[in-house]
Amino acid sequence: MNQDRQQTPVAETIWFRGNCATAEETATLARKFADMLQPGDVVAFYGNLGSGKTYFIKALCQAWQCAQEATSPTFTIINEYTTRQGVFVYHFDFYRLESEAELMNLGLEEFFYNDYICLIEWADKIEKYLPPQRWEVYLDFLPEHPDARAVKIVKREPHE
Numbered sequence: 001m002n003q004d005r006q007q008t009p010v011a012e013t014i015w016f017r018g019n020c021a022t023a024e025e026t027a028t029l030a031r032k033f034a035d036m037l038q039p040g041d042v043v044a045f046y047g048n049l050g051s052g053k054t055y056f057i058k059a060l061c062q063a064w065q066c067a068q069e070a071t072s073p074t075f076t077i078i079n080e081y082t083t084r085q086g087v088f089v090y091h092f093d094f095y096r097l098e099s100e101a102e103l104m105n106l107g108l109e110e111f112f113y114n115d116y117i118c119l120i121e122w123a124d125k126i127e128k129y130l131p132p133q134r135w136e137v138y139l140d141f142l143p144e145h146p147d148a149r150a151v152k153i154v155k156r157e158p159h160e
């Protein structure tokens with residue numbers, strides 16, 4: 001894997017920053033975000049256990065009318081879905097990633113540098129292998145509001 005890519009300067013554009021007061025608001029935001037994504041896009045999700053990463057991905061897959069319902073791939077690492085338009089969507093969850101060797105066996109570059117859409121939970125665990133051009137979705141709990149989340153969506157692009 002080419003880790004030098006991480007050295008490329010990147011521009012960050014905030015696409016959304018705000019609070020989603022309910023799960024349904026998060027789902028509505030995810031459905032709008034679904035329209036922004038194209039084959040080849042990689043989306044890294046950040047947020048603690050239960051912050052809503054899988055929930056957000058489920059809403060994306062509903063918006064794309066995937067043939068399969070998105071489920072947490074915690075024990076398999078990768079789930080594959082297909083959108084109504086025939087785009088392959090790969091849903092990764094690296095929470096239980098045990099070793100770098102396990103990562104090498106997956107052949108991540110094949111997924112990330114292709115015309116698929118890749119959605120990555122616990123992206124922090126594979127930070128150095130993420131492509132510099134990517135979306136990032138941050139989900140955070142808000143104190144005293146169990147059903148609310150602070151959400152930030154950023155687009156990162158290399159620039160010369």
Ligand SMILES: Nc1ncnc2c1ncn2[C@@H]1O[C@H](COP(=O)(O)OP(=O)(O)OP(=O)(O)O)[C@@H](O)[C@H]1O
Pocket residue numbers: 020021022023024026047048049050051052053054055056072095121146147148149
């Ligand atoms: N505003 C909100 N946005 C998103 N999810 C919410 C919100 N309010 C409540 N929830 C609930 O929080 C839960 C989030 O669970 P989810 O499995 O998506 O978390 P996760 O980030 O994928 O956790 P893990 O790290 O274990 O994979 C869901 O049950 C969802 O209904």
Ligand SMILES: [Mg+2]
Pocket residue numbers: 053054055072093121
């Ligand atoms: Mg999850």
